[in-house]
Amino acid sequence: MSIIPNWLHRLSSPKNFYRFAGIASNWCGWIALVLIIAGLYYGLVDSPPDYQQGDSARIMYVHVPAAWMSMFVYVVMASSAAVGMIWRIKASSAFANASAPVGAMFTALALLTGMLWGKPMWGTYWVWDARLTSELILLFLYLGYMALNSAIEDRETAARATAILALVGVVNIPIIHYSVEWWNTLHQGATVTKLDKPSIHISMLIPLLLMAFAFKFYYLSNVFRRARCELLEREQGKLWVRELVGGERGE
Amino acid sequence: MVSDFFHMGGYAFYVWTSYALATVFMLFSWIQPRLRERRLLRDIARRLKRGER
Numbered sequence: 313m314s315i316i317p318n319w320l321h322r323l324s325s326p327k328n329f330y331r332f333a334g335i336a337s338n339w340c341g342w343i344a345l346v347l348i349i350a351g352l353y354y355g356l357v358d359s360p361p362d363y364q365q366g367d368s369a370r371i372m373y374v375h376v377p378a379a380w381m382s383m384f385v386y387v388v389m390a391s392s393a394a395v396g397m398i399w400r401i402k403a404s405s406a407f408a409n410a411s412a413p414v415g416a417m418f419t420a421l422a423l424l425t426g427m428l429w430g431k432p433m434w435g436t437y438w439v440w441d442a443r444l445t446s447e448l449i450l451l452f453l454y455l456g457y458m459a460l461n462s463a464i465e466d467r468e469t470a471a472r473a474t475a476i477l478a479l480v481g482v483v484n485i486p487i488i489h490y491s492v493e494w495w496n497t498l499h500q501g502a503t504v505t506k507l508d509k510p511s512i513h514i515s516m517l518i519p520l521l522l523m524a525f526a527f528k529f530y531y532l533s534n535v536f537r538r539a540r541c542e543l544l545e546r547e548q549g550k551l552w553v554r555e556l557v558g559g560e561r562g563e
Numbered sequence: 564m565v566s567d568f569f570h571m572g573g574y575a576f577y578v579w580t581s582y583a584l585a586t587v588f589m590l591f592s593w594i595q596p597r598l599r600e601r602r603l604l605r606d607i608a609r610r611l612k613r614g615e616r
Contacts, residue, residue: 356568357568361572366573366574367571367572367573368572368574368577368578370571370578371581374582374585375581410596413595414592417589420588421584421585421588424581424584425581425584428577428580428581428584429581431577432577530593534592534593537597537600540596540600541596541599541600544600544603544604544607548607548610554607556604557604557607557608557611558608
Protein backbone atom coordinates (compact mmCIF):
# COMPACT_ATOMS: atom_id res chain seq x y z
CA MET A 313 0.00 0.00 0.00
CA SER A 314 2.38 2.61 1.24
CA ILE A 315 5.55 3.53 -0.60
CA ILE A 316 7.31 3.96 2.73
CA PRO A 317 8.48 0.59 4.06
CA ASN A 318 7.13 -0.51 7.40
CA TRP A 319 10.40 -0.37 9.38
CA LEU A 320 11.06 3.13 8.13
CA HIS A 321 7.58 4.20 9.08
CA ARG A 322 8.08 2.92 12.62
CA LEU A 323 11.50 4.57 12.83
CA SER A 324 10.01 7.88 11.77
CA SER A 325 7.87 8.10 14.88
CA PRO A 326 9.56 10.70 17.11
CA LYS A 327 9.86 8.37 20.10
CA ASN A 328 11.60 5.57 18.20
CA PHE A 329 13.76 7.99 16.25
CA TYR A 330 14.93 9.60 19.49
CA ARG A 331 16.13 6.25 20.84
CA PHE A 332 17.66 5.15 17.54
CA ALA A 333 19.46 8.51 17.18
CA GLY A 334 21.10 8.13 20.58
CA ILE A 335 22.52 4.69 19.79
CA ALA A 336 23.56 5.67 16.27
CA SER A 337 25.26 8.83 17.54
CA ASN A 338 27.44 6.89 19.95
CA TRP A 339 28.49 4.25 17.42
CA CYS A 340 29.27 6.78 14.70
CA GLY A 341 31.20 8.88 17.22
CA TRP A 342 33.54 6.04 18.13
CA ILE A 343 34.10 5.08 14.49
CA ALA A 344 34.88 8.72 13.68
CA LEU A 345 37.40 8.94 16.52
CA VAL A 346 39.31 5.85 15.37
CA LEU A 347 39.35 7.09 11.76
CA ILE A 348 40.52 10.57 12.81
CA ILE A 349 43.43 9.17 14.82
CA ALA A 350 44.49 6.97 11.89
CA GLY A 351 43.99 9.84 9.44
CA LEU A 352 46.08 12.22 11.56
CA TYR A 353 48.90 9.68 11.79
CA TYR A 354 49.01 9.02 8.05
CA GLY A 355 48.39 12.66 7.18
CA LEU A 356 50.88 14.36 9.48
CA VAL A 357 53.52 11.69 10.03
CA ASP A 358 53.49 8.90 7.49
CA SER A 359 52.72 10.66 4.21
CA PRO A 360 55.55 12.43 2.34
CA PRO A 361 55.61 16.20 1.73
CA ASP A 362 54.34 17.22 -1.71
CA TYR A 363 57.07 17.58 -4.36
CA GLN A 364 55.87 21.10 -5.23
CA GLN A 365 54.05 22.36 -2.16
CA GLY A 366 56.14 20.75 0.56
CA ASP A 367 54.50 20.27 3.95
CA SER A 368 51.81 22.87 3.24
CA ALA A 369 50.05 20.13 1.26
CA ARG A 370 49.15 18.51 4.59
CA ILE A 371 46.43 21.16 4.91
CA MET A 372 44.68 19.11 2.23
CA TYR A 373 43.76 16.40 4.76
CA VAL A 374 41.41 18.77 6.57
CA HIS A 375 40.58 21.15 3.74
CA VAL A 376 39.39 18.66 1.13
CA PRO A 377 37.27 16.45 3.46
CA ALA A 378 35.70 19.59 4.97
CA ALA A 379 34.89 20.91 1.49
CA TRP A 380 33.41 17.55 0.43
CA MET A 381 31.32 17.52 3.60
CA SER A 382 30.07 21.06 3.01
CA MET A 383 28.46 19.86 -0.23
CA PHE A 384 27.44 16.39 0.99
CA VAL A 385 25.69 17.77 4.08
CA TYR A 386 23.84 20.30 1.95
CA VAL A 387 22.43 17.62 -0.35
CA VAL A 388 21.43 15.48 2.65
CA MET A 389 19.85 18.50 4.33
CA ALA A 390 17.87 19.52 1.24
CA SER A 391 16.63 15.96 0.56
CA SER A 392 15.70 15.43 4.18
CA ALA A 393 13.89 18.76 4.34
CA ALA A 394 12.01 17.88 1.13
CA VAL A 395 10.95 14.48 2.52
CA GLY A 396 9.86 16.17 5.73
CA MET A 397 7.82 18.72 3.80
CA ILE A 398 6.17 16.29 1.37
CA TRP A 399 5.26 13.47 3.77
CA ARG A 400 5.10 15.65 6.90
CA ILE A 401 7.61 13.50 8.75
CA LYS A 402 8.80 15.43 11.80
CA ALA A 403 11.92 13.33 12.27
CA SER A 404 12.97 14.11 8.71
CA SER A 405 12.54 17.86 9.15
CA ALA A 406 14.38 17.63 12.46
CA PHE A 407 17.26 15.83 10.72
CA ALA A 408 17.43 18.63 8.13
CA ASN A 409 17.44 21.35 10.79
CA ALA A 410 20.10 19.47 12.72
CA SER A 411 22.27 19.24 9.59
CA ALA A 412 22.40 22.99 8.96
CA PRO A 413 24.81 24.04 11.75
CA VAL A 414 27.12 21.08 11.06
CA GLY A 415 27.16 21.89 7.36
CA ALA A 416 27.85 25.55 8.10
CA MET A 417 30.71 24.50 10.37
CA PHE A 418 32.31 22.35 7.64
CA THR A 419 31.84 25.13 5.07
CA ALA A 420 33.51 27.70 7.32
CA LEU A 421 36.30 25.22 8.00
CA ALA A 422 36.81 24.58 4.27
CA LEU A 423 36.95 28.32 3.58
CA LEU A 424 39.35 29.11 6.43
CA THR A 425 41.73 26.21 5.79
CA GLY A 426 41.58 27.13 2.10
CA MET A 427 42.68 30.66 2.97
CA LEU A 428 45.51 29.30 5.12
CA TRP A 429 46.60 27.14 2.20
CA GLY A 430 46.13 29.91 -0.35
CA LYS A 431 48.39 32.39 1.42
CA PRO A 432 51.65 30.40 1.10
CA MET A 433 50.79 28.85 -2.30
CA TRP A 434 48.99 31.63 -4.19
CA GLY A 435 50.34 34.58 -2.20
CA THR A 436 46.89 35.68 -1.06
CA TYR A 437 44.30 34.63 1.49
CA TRP A 438 41.36 35.39 -0.76
CA VAL A 439 40.45 35.92 -4.40
CA TRP A 440 36.96 36.44 -5.77
CA ASP A 441 37.14 33.51 -8.14
CA ALA A 442 34.34 31.09 -8.98
CA ARG A 443 35.27 28.28 -6.57
CA LEU A 444 35.82 30.48 -3.54
CA THR A 445 32.81 32.67 -4.21
CA SER A 446 30.39 29.78 -4.77
CA GLU A 447 31.63 28.13 -1.56
CA LEU A 448 31.04 31.40 0.31
CA ILE A 449 27.50 31.48 -1.10
CA LEU A 450 27.06 27.97 0.31
CA LEU A 451 27.93 29.28 3.77
CA PHE A 452 25.31 32.02 3.37
CA LEU A 453 22.75 29.41 2.27
CA TYR A 454 23.33 27.46 5.48
CA LEU A 455 23.14 30.61 7.60
CA GLY A 456 20.01 31.72 5.75
CA TYR A 457 18.42 28.33 6.37
CA MET A 458 19.15 28.60 10.11
CA ALA A 459 17.91 32.20 10.33
CA LEU A 460 14.70 31.40 8.46
CA ASN A 461 14.09 28.35 10.62
CA SER A 462 14.41 30.26 13.87
CA ALA A 463 12.41 33.23 12.59
CA ILE A 464 9.20 31.26 11.95
CA GLU A 465 7.27 30.29 15.04
CA ASP A 466 4.92 27.69 13.53
CA ARG A 467 6.87 24.46 12.95
CA GLU A 468 4.86 23.32 9.92
CA THR A 469 5.33 26.63 8.15
CA ALA A 470 9.01 26.73 9.08
CA ALA A 471 9.52 23.20 7.71
CA ARG A 472 7.93 24.20 4.39
CA ALA A 473 9.78 27.51 4.04
CA THR A 474 13.19 26.09 4.90
CA ALA A 475 12.68 23.09 2.60
CA ILE A 476 11.97 25.40 -0.33
CA LEU A 477 15.00 27.55 0.46
CA ALA A 478 17.20 24.43 0.73
CA LEU A 479 15.88 23.02 -2.56
CA VAL A 480 16.45 26.26 -4.46
CA GLY A 481 19.99 26.39 -3.09
CA VAL A 482 20.82 22.94 -4.49
CA VAL A 483 21.63 24.69 -7.80
CA ASN A 484 24.77 25.95 -6.13
CA ILE A 485 26.19 22.44 -5.56
CA PRO A 486 27.02 21.57 -9.21
CA ILE A 487 28.25 25.14 -9.64
CA ILE A 488 30.77 24.60 -6.83
CA HIS A 489 31.87 21.25 -8.20
CA TYR A 490 32.31 22.35 -11.82
CA SER A 491 33.44 25.92 -11.07
CA VAL A 492 37.07 24.91 -11.61
CA GLU A 493 36.23 23.64 -15.11
CA TRP A 494 33.72 26.27 -16.22
CA TRP A 495 35.75 29.30 -15.23
CA ASN A 496 39.43 30.14 -15.06
CA THR A 497 40.25 29.98 -11.41
CA LEU A 498 43.27 29.90 -9.16
CA HIS A 499 41.85 26.83 -7.52
CA GLN A 500 43.19 23.52 -8.81
CA GLY A 501 40.92 21.01 -10.54
CA ALA A 502 39.61 17.75 -9.11
CA THR A 503 42.18 15.03 -8.50
CA VAL A 504 40.09 12.37 -6.80
CA THR A 505 36.45 12.79 -7.85
CA LYS A 506 36.82 12.41 -11.57
CA LEU A 507 35.87 9.63 -13.91
CA ASP A 508 39.33 8.43 -14.95
CA LYS A 509 41.97 7.37 -12.49
CA PRO A 510 42.58 9.72 -9.55
CA SER A 511 45.80 11.67 -10.07
CA ILE A 512 46.98 11.51 -6.48
CA HIS A 513 49.57 9.16 -5.05
CA ILE A 514 48.36 6.34 -2.83
CA SER A 515 50.40 7.62 0.15
CA MET A 516 48.33 10.81 0.07
CA LEU A 517 45.09 9.18 -0.97
CA ILE A 518 45.03 6.96 2.16
CA PRO A 519 45.02 9.79 4.76
CA LEU A 520 42.67 11.80 2.57
CA LEU A 521 40.10 9.02 2.43
CA LEU A 522 40.54 8.20 6.14
CA MET A 523 39.79 11.80 7.04
CA ALA A 524 36.90 11.95 4.57
CA PHE A 525 35.24 8.92 6.18
CA ALA A 526 36.08 10.24 9.67
CA PHE A 527 34.29 13.51 8.88
CA LYS A 528 31.32 11.62 7.48
CA PHE A 529 30.91 9.56 10.67
CA TYR A 530 31.51 12.67 12.76
CA TYR A 531 28.68 14.38 10.90
CA LEU A 532 26.33 11.42 11.47
CA SER A 533 27.19 11.27 15.16
CA ASN A 534 26.71 15.00 15.52
CA VAL A 535 23.54 15.31 13.49
CA PHE A 536 21.82 12.51 15.42
CA ARG A 537 22.60 14.31 18.71
CA ARG A 538 21.18 17.54 17.33
CA ALA A 539 18.10 15.82 15.93
CA ARG A 540 17.40 14.49 19.43
CA CYS A 541 17.39 18.06 20.77
CA GLU A 542 15.10 19.19 17.94
CA LEU A 543 12.61 16.44 18.73
CA LEU A 544 12.72 17.00 22.49
CA GLU A 545 12.11 20.69 22.00
CA ARG A 546 9.12 20.40 19.72
CA GLU A 547 7.53 17.39 21.45
CA GLN A 548 7.93 18.61 25.05
CA GLY A 549 4.26 18.23 25.89
CA LYS A 550 3.90 14.75 24.39
CA LEU A 551 3.47 11.61 26.46
CA TRP A 552 6.70 9.93 25.31
CA VAL A 553 8.79 12.90 26.45
CA ARG A 554 7.04 12.98 29.81
CA GLU A 555 7.65 9.27 30.22
CA LEU A 556 11.26 9.70 29.22
CA VAL A 557 11.90 12.55 31.64
CA GLY A 558 9.88 10.90 34.40
CA GLY A 559 11.76 7.65 33.84
CA GLU A 560 15.10 9.42 34.10
CA ARG A 561 14.09 10.77 37.47
CA GLY A 562 13.19 7.27 38.60
CA GLU A 563 9.45 7.76 38.95
CA MET B 564 62.82 14.52 13.79
CA VAL B 565 60.52 15.99 16.39
CA SER B 566 61.50 19.61 15.76
CA ASP B 567 61.24 18.98 11.99
CA PHE B 568 57.74 17.69 12.58
CA PHE B 569 56.66 20.90 14.30
CA HIS B 570 58.53 23.03 11.79
CA MET B 571 56.52 21.57 8.86
CA GLY B 572 59.10 22.63 6.30
CA GLY B 573 58.54 26.29 7.13
CA TYR B 574 54.77 26.10 6.81
CA ALA B 575 54.19 25.55 10.53
CA PHE B 576 51.86 28.52 10.99
CA TYR B 577 49.57 27.57 8.10
CA VAL B 578 49.49 23.84 8.77
CA TRP B 579 49.05 23.99 12.54
CA THR B 580 46.49 26.81 12.41
CA SER B 581 44.44 24.71 9.98
CA TYR B 582 44.51 21.67 12.24
CA ALA B 583 43.85 23.80 15.33
CA LEU B 584 40.80 25.39 13.68
CA ALA B 585 39.47 21.98 12.70
CA THR B 586 39.92 20.74 16.28
CA VAL B 587 38.25 23.76 17.86
CA PHE B 588 35.33 23.81 15.40
CA MET B 589 34.65 20.09 15.68
CA LEU B 590 34.96 19.98 19.48
CA PHE B 591 32.62 22.95 19.82
CA SER B 592 30.09 21.43 17.44
CA TRP B 593 30.34 18.14 19.33
CA ILE B 594 29.80 19.58 22.78
CA GLN B 595 27.03 22.06 21.87
CA PRO B 596 24.13 19.58 21.32
CA ARG B 597 25.17 17.59 24.39
CA LEU B 598 24.84 20.64 26.63
CA ARG B 599 21.59 21.60 24.90
CA GLU B 600 20.05 18.16 25.40
CA ARG B 601 20.99 18.13 29.07
CA ARG B 602 19.50 21.60 29.56
CA LEU B 603 16.31 20.62 27.70
CA LEU B 604 15.77 17.46 29.77
CA ARG B 605 16.32 19.39 32.97
CA ASP B 606 13.89 22.15 31.97
CA ILE B 607 11.20 19.69 30.92
CA ALA B 608 11.59 17.75 34.17
CA ARG B 609 11.31 20.94 36.19
CA ARG B 610 8.17 22.00 34.35
CA LEU B 611 6.60 18.58 34.83
CA LYS B 612 7.31 18.73 38.54
CA ARG B 613 5.56 22.06 38.80
CA GLY B 614 2.57 20.37 37.17
CA GLU B 615 2.36 22.54 34.09
CA ARG B 616 0.79 20.85 31.08
